[in-house]
Amino acid sequence: MDNNFFKNVESKTGVNMKDIFELANSLQGANFKDEHTVRNVIKRVSRIANKPVSKEMEDKLVKSITQDGKNLDFGTIAGMLNNKKK
Numbered sequence: 001m002d003n004n005f006f007k008n009v010e011s012k013t014g015v016n017m018k019d020i021f022e023l024a025n026s027l028q029g030a031n032f033k034d035e036h037t038v039r040n041v042i043k044r045v046s047r048i049a050n051k052p053v054s055k056e057m058e059d060k061l062v063k064s065i066t067q068d069g070k071n072l073d074f075g076t077i078a079g080m081l082n083n084k085k086k
Contacts, residue, residue: 019048038065 006017023044031037042061046053053061 033066035066038062
């Protein structure tokens with residue numbers, strides 16, 4: 001892909017693309033039915049995105065992924081992080 005594309009993404013998000021690629025590579029073959037694995041992924045994404053995740057939100061994400069069968073991807077996690085309490 002175009003290097004300018006990655007630079008634009010980095011400048012708009014503040015997220016280092018190297019970190020994103022390392023995370024994506026580490027997810028291949030991971031067991032997303034394992035609570036410990038899912039918690040580690042959530043914490044890692046939180047650090048990369050510089051967005052804290054409360055214990056309550058972490059628990060909801062873990063339940064959603066391990067029990068409800070949601071796919072673990074950046075869209076799922078980002079959507080849940082951005083949902084506001086009603």
